[in-house]
Amino acid sequence: MDFLACKELSNLPLLTLKSKKMISIAQHTELFSILGYSVQTWGTIVAIGIIIALVLMLRKAQQKKVFEKAQALVLCVMISAIIGARFAYIIINLSEFHSTWSLFEIWNGGLISWGFILGGIIGTILFKIAGDAKNSETKDLLDMMAPYFILAIAIGRIGCFLRGCCFGIPSSLPWAVSYDGEISIHPTQIYHSIADFIIFFILLKINKKKDYLESKKIKSKFEFFNKKMGTFLLFILLYSAERFFIDFLRYHPASEYVGAITITQIIFVLLFAAAFWLLSGKIKKERKTGSAYISSYSSVSS
Numbered sequence: 001m002d003f004l005a006c007k008e009l010s011n012l013p014l015l016t017l018k019s020k021k022m023i024s025i026a027q028h029t030e031l032f033s034i035l036g037y038s039v040q041t042w043g044t045i046v047a048i049g050i051i052i053a054l055v056l057m058l059r060k061a062q063q064k065k066v067f068e069k070a071q072a073l074v075l076c077v078m079i080s081a082i083i084g085a086r087f088a089y090i091i092i093n094l095s096e097f098h099s100t101w102s103l104f105e106i107w108n109g110g111l112i113s114w115g116f117i118l119g120g121i122i123g124t125i126l127f128k129i130a131g132d133a134k135n136s137e138t139k140d141l142l143d144m145m146a147p148y149f150i151l152a153i154a155i156g157r158i159g160c161f162l163r164g165c166c167f168g169i170p171s172s173l174p175w176a177v178s179y180d181g182e183i184s185i186h187p188t189q190i191y192h193s194i195a196d197f198i199i200f201f202i203l204l205k206i207n208k209k210k211d212y213l214e215s216k217k218i219k220s221k222f223e224f225f226n227k228k229m230g231t232f233l234l235f236i237l238l239y240s241a242e243r244f245f246i247d248f249l250r251y252h253p254a255s256e257y258v259g260a261i262t263i264t265q266i267i268f269v270l271l272f273a274a275a276f277w278l279l280s281g282k283i284k285k286e287r288k289t290g291s292a293y294i295s296s297y298s299s300v301s302s
Contacts, residue, residue: 022178022184027162027164027179041163044159049151057144070144077145079123080126083119084115084122085111085115086106088115089111092263143210143231144231150196154200161187161190168191171249186249188251199235237275240272
């Protein structure tokens, strides 16, 4: 939903909040036009984010000599993720669509990140069913790709900021922004983007550490670094936490609230819980395996 198109803001009790030092920004729904065809800001920047992520992802896959399998998995994940993100948005915002064609106009905005994650997971499952990759290979690929998933999201948030969607609640803070010169709001798109870039660098650093340990055939004393799919699950954990907390400062229509939190926050709590359960379960399993190995080795030695 665009800021200037939001009709519920006039009913917000915090509407009177206005920052004396607020940053005024024009809402750029259109980046430019070519021969009368409008090139949308949000769609263009999201596409740039996806392309950058794909290039870096596939270059990494080439370095690790898994290019073909990575290419196949990326195709499955990206297609199903975009479908999932759009489907989730349509379900939540069905009243916005007045024609069948409008359901497909994703360049005008309308993708939900939790739908992106769920769709990507479905794509991974389909890849495993249809492909010839082993379970461990798929987990390694997901770990390799995880940083670039969040990178695409981080860049896409810049498009949200310029378009004026995914905006925050009214604020009087010095860095509050205004799209209309009257109401100052939290720039939650920038909060999201900064948090996501931080997550990107954390995941990148973790993968670098895991690659080093693997190249040297060293087992870390920290079980997390020995785990397959650990980076991917950490991506879901960190992104879910980021979305849950920042969403308290983000504007949502009254219809999306269930008590004090939104449907989106509930979904991210569930994603966080699922990722935490899987990650902790894998670490416990790794510890048991390690303990069993040490015990058998000790008995043989004695």
